[in-house]
Amino acid sequence: MTERLTLTDLTRILREGAGTDEGVDLDANILDVEFDSLGYDSIAVLETAARISREYGIHLDxxxxxxxxxxxxLLALANR
Known part of the structure; x- marks a missing residue:
């Protein structure tokens, strides 16, 4: 059984893997903000998915x- 991924987990993984753009507050209400607007390109999202897979055993299509x-x-996908 895998552990549920939370927003706190996701923001930690984003920070560790790709850092944080200046002026972006990942502790704000970011649930519906697109990754591009948060400063994360498709490569950063792929790296995040790889980290989620390794850490939580969740395969993301x-x-x-x-x-x-x-x-x-992303959280909905990971927690299906």
Whole structure:
């Protein structure tokens, strides 16, 4: 059984893997903010998915991942 991924977990993984753009507050309400607006490109999201897979044992389908443009969508995908 895998552990549920939370927003706190996701923001930690984003910070560790790709850092944080100046002026972006990952502690704010970012659930519906697109990753591009948060300063994360597709490579950063792929790195995040790889970290989620390693740390939580959750496989994220590449096509579904490409459609997950916000933290809320990525969390929903990871917690299915």
């Amino acid at each position: 590449d096509d579904a991942l490409a459609e997950s443009r916000t933290p809320r969508a």
